[in-house]
Amino acid sequence: MPKRGLWIAILFLFTIRWIEASPRDIVRYQIDVRLDTSSQMLYGNEKLTWRNFSQTRINDIYLHLYWNAFKNEDSAYLSEASEITALGKHSGSLESVDDAGWIDLTQVTLSDGRDLKPYMEFVTPDLPPRPGDQTVLRIKLLEPVEPADSVILHIKFKAKIPASIARAGYYGNSYFISQWFPKPGVYQPGKGWNCHAYHYFSEFFADFAEFDVRITVPLGYVVGASGLKVEQIINDEERTATYRYRQDRIHDFAWTTGPRYIKQERLFNPDSLISLDEYTKYAHIFDLPIDSVRLSPVKIILLILPEHAHQSERHFRAIEQSIKYLGLWFGPYPYPTITVVDPPYRTASDGMEYPTLITAGTRPVIADEGWIPDGVIAHEFAHNYWYGMSANNEFEEAWLDEGITTYSEGKVMEAMWGINKMIITFGPFPISRYFDQIQYYNWERTRIITINAIGFDPVVTPSWRFYNMFSYFMNVYERATLNLLTLERLLGKETMLKVLRTFQTRYRFRHPTTGNFLDVVNDVSGRNFRWFFTQFFYNDQTFDYGIGHLSSTKIQPPIGVFDTDSGRIMVTHDSIKNRESQSDDSSYKTIVKVRRFGEATPGGDVKIKLVVAFADSTRQIRYWDGKKRWQEFRFETPARALYAQIDADTLFLMDKNFSNNSYRLQTNKTGVIRWSSKVLFWLQNLFAILTLIS
Missing domain, CATH: 2.60.40 (Immunoglobulin-like)
Structure with a gap:
């Protein structure tokens, strides 16, 4: 067969090998969805199969209806947004009714046709109560689901696409669609359904599933989606195209469409990007055979806007380096594809992660060295490990993905740009060369912006219970990262790598907790670090x-x-x-x-x-x-x-x-005098330049 066909076959074989050895999918989705661009609506049919792997009879099922967060200002999301002040700024209201988004279930039946709509009710599981919230729906089942049995729901729904409030939306004829379909919560044995409302700070939590999704869009629209495209059907009479995507062992499905995307593809070929010395190095660190650390090819799909097309190589390099290093460190990426989206303008979707699909974010002019788009891509791809495969509860323990991801992003950036390299830009212009004499450590930025976060909340806090947006972001991103960097120093770099790889391997396709992470730290190190997590994760005690x-x-x-x-x-x-x-x-x-x-x-x-x-x-x-x-x-x-x-x-x-x-x-005082004179000299020249251009 042609060389390209051979690579695709290898991709399928690799994916099957990984997935068959993994835990079971609890949910199966078969969804047909049609985009109506004239009304900004989605019309969908969903066959939802939910399997009961617990030892308990289940009498109901809870569904997330995330887009109802944008229905009105009584929702938990918008009411919290209107109350929250972050750094003196206020945000979070509907500019007009036309901006609202919502989802209605027009029909819900069992396989035998019995109607479940009379048994549906909206519930508000979280405190403080938000009685106007409609993001969690409880359906009382006519018969309980026995252990090892399943229930099949046939759902028809229609959804109004929000006008780019958060993570999903449209602008003009460009669309980014996420959290768009009825999705079950997670049933936890002994605890019941874990199905939180959609809060202003919170993200998501769902079981691993098998997805089979057909997306119908106007002819000429380019589509990118989670999973692998397996079919494309053109309907000339209706002037539409239907794209079918399939993927298992993922817990979410996002897609994007619009006529302006330029679609480019490239194969991540480990044979040309990873040397034998690199494989040998990490096989030695992890005490594994070289074949156990080898990576397999991945099909990279880039959807980029015309005004950013000159940055294609920059995007490809960033995702290739991310696949390489995260794969060597934490285990091979197990899926055949990764789609990188240059998100449509004003769709509020940049810098987001979904299984096998991430959104980047860039500018028309960028510096040769900088966080945009490289750091964004490294961060969001790392999320395919931390949340994507190691699927923690983002509602309750957001640091487990955001903190570990931010730590991982920093390591990828070190590998790409060099250790202790200060990357500074003024808009699109690099100015790092003017600061080469300054001794800089990569942890310093994180430390500087984190110190003031102490005294608000512990790192392990449910997302909607943080004091404010500052506390949320500083704790789950930056302070968690600083804690991990400290843990790395206490353990040693190689032991820290072993901890993270073991955590990823042990809890891949599962739902780990902070307690599980602590257990791995203790198991791998042979030491007891409960004191560390008690003080720096479960509490917010000051170390000084x-x-x-x-x-x-x-x-x-x-x-x-x-x-x-x-x-x-x-x-x-x-x-x-x-x-x-x-x-x-x-x-x-x-x-x-x-x-x-x-x-x-x-x-x-x-x-x-x-x-x-x-x-x-x-x-x-x-x-x-x-x-x-x-x-x-x-x-x-x-x-x-x-x-x-x-x-x-x-x-x-x-x-x-x-x-x-x-x-x-x-x-x-010699050093102080020397640097003070240099700074004053730079400032004098800067003011002189500003005087000339003012």
Whole structure:
């Protein structure tokens, strides 16, 4: 067969091998949907099969109807949006009734035709109650679903596409369609249905499923969707085209369409992108055969807008590097395709993740090195691991995908652009070269913007219960990432890689929790890190140690009258000076007092490291468990102390105040003067330029 056909066959075989070894799909969707561009409506037929894998008889089924979040301002989403103030800004209202979106179930029957509409009711499962919310529907079943049995619902629905409020919508003749179909919640044995309302902060949670979806759009519209396209039918009489997509082991299905997309395809070929040395390196780290870390080809589909077509190579490079590194680190990407969408203008859909489909986000002019679009693509593709395959509950523990994804994104960017490379742009213009002399670490940006998030909420908090938008984003993205970077330092980089790969492998196609992640950390490391998660994930305790006092004085005999065995002697200042003039032997007494300013402390086998440096180039090291509010350390040495530093290896990146971590007895102002003069010089030139162009 042709070479291209051979690659596609390999893709199918690889996918089948992965998926057959995976846990079972609980849901099966067979959906036919038609887009009506004249009314901005979707008309759909859905055959929903839900399997009961619990040991309990189930008497009802809960469905998410996400688009009702945009129906009116009584919904949980819009009412919360109108109440929330983030950084002094207010958002979240319908500009007009025409912007509203909604979904109606016009018919719900069992396979024998019995009508279930009389047994439907909207429920509000979360607190505070939002009685006007219609995003969760409960259907009482006519007969219970026995263990190992299933129920089939035949649903007809119509849905008004919202005008680009959040994650889905339309603008002009461009559409991005997500969370658009009736979707069951997750039944949790012993707990019942987990089916939260659609909140302003929250994202999603669903069971893995098999999807078979037919999408009908006007002829000439380009379609991109989750899964693999298996059929395309042209209806010349109706001037429509129907595209059929199939995929199993995914828990969501999104699609996009419009006439302006340029569709480009490329095969991710690991043979040309990954060397034997790289395979050998990671096989050694994970103690696996090389064949177990080898990656397989993936078909990359790029839908890009004409005004960004010159950036195609940039998009392809970013997704190829993401597939490569995340696959080597966390296990092969198991699906045959990945679709990257340059999202339509004003559809509020940029920077989002869906199984086998992600949206990027760019500008007409971009810097040669920058986060746009590279970091966006790396972040959203990482979500196909953290949430896509390791499917945590985004409503309740959002950090498990956003935090690990942001951490993973940073690692991909390091691999692409280099470690400790400061990437700075002014609009589309790169200015990094002007800051090459500045010592920069990749964790510094995260730390700087995270410190002020402490004191609002724990990282592990249900999404809709965060204090405000600032607390939500700082905790589930940045603070969680900083915690993971600290954990990496406590474990070591290779052990951290093993933790994440084990977590991904153990919970691929399952629903892990923070407790599961902690178990993996302890299992892989052979140590106990419960103290770490208790303080930094389940609580929001401040970590802050500092040098409270440092003194270093020459040891001199005490002055006065002393009785000795040989009689009474007098020690005077003059006698001491005379002794010093006859001998060069001197000793110094150094006292260091270390303080704990915060509430959090090291635990397990971890202690905090104190380093005291002396004028003769020697150092003294002590370790402290950090439990008391302060601890004194004394040293007697032949040289005077120069400085003392607590947490000398900078393990605890969440330390609130680095400035008190060290204390120097004699300050050195040379560096400050040098950099101050440079900064003043740059500012002078900047102001001169601004004067010329103003």
